[in-house]
Amino acid sequence: MGQMIAIVGRPNVGKSTLFNRLTQSRTAIVDETAGTTRDRQYGRVDWNGKEFSIVDTGGWVVNSDDVFESEINKQVELAIEQADEILFVVDAMNGVTDLDDHVAEILRKSRKPVILVANKVDSNDWLYNVAEFYSLGLGDPYPVSAVSGFGTGDLLDEVVRKL
Numbered sequence: 001m002g003q004m005i006a007i008v009g010r011p012n013v014g015k016s017t018l019f020n021r022l023t024q025s026r027t028a029i030v031d032e033t034a035g036t037t038r039d040r041q042y043g044r045v046d047w048n049g050k051e052f053s054i055v056d057t058g059g060w061v062v063n064s065d066d067v068f069e070s071e072i073n074k075q076v077e078l079a080i081e082q083a084d085e086i087l088f089v090v091d092a093m094n095g096v097t098d099l100d101d102h103v104a105e106i107l108r109k110s111r112k113p114v115i116l117v118a119n120k121v122d123s124n125d126w127l128y129n130v131a132e133f134y135s136l137g138l139g140d141p142y143p144v145s146a147v148s149g150f151g152t153g154d155l156l157d158e159v160v161r162k163l
């Protein structure tokens with residue numbers, strides 16, 4: 001299976017959209033066996049000859065806006081157990097939430113390599129919002145738009161660099 005990257009974050013930040021973007025449009029090997037990519041949780045990515053697996057952990061827990069902290073804890077603990085590297089997705093249109101702070105604290109303690117992904121940067125205007133994510137204490141936030149694909153190449157460069 002090789003290296004495993006896990007996508008974590010609170011509901012509706014765009015984890016599944018990012019998963020689909022990274023596995024469909026950038027990959028040599030795409031698993032379409034499920035018939036629909038909607039519920040697919042595992043995929044392969046080949047980026048510049050470096051291959052890794054990616055898991056959308058959002059499918060592991062209830063996906064609703066009023067998700068409990070305990071469910072997020074489960075998601076994050078599983079990711080920490082299984083993954084070599086973690087993509088922590090936050091929402092640049094929404095800014096930092098209490099749940100983001102909570103997840104950031106667990107991730108900081110885990111000492112896993114974490115890449116902070118500020119999603120929904122659909123235009124340059126949203127770039128101004130990204131700086132507030134420095135407060136999460138996880139280094140530089142990577143601005144992306146999972147919908148448009150903006151920033152995903154730079155993000156994959158960083159993923160591969162950290163592997």
Ligand code: GDP
Pocket residue numbers: 009010011012013014015016017018058063119120121122144145146147148
């Ligand atoms: P998840 O719950 O974290 O897996 O989030 P989803 O991938 O299901 O996305 C939640 C909502 O955010 C959906 O309506 C997506 O279309 C939207 N979304 C995801 N990525 C982006 C993005 O880059 N820009 C914008 N504007 N919306 C996005």
Ligand code: MG
Pocket residue numbers: 015016017058059063
């Ligand atoms: Mg999802």
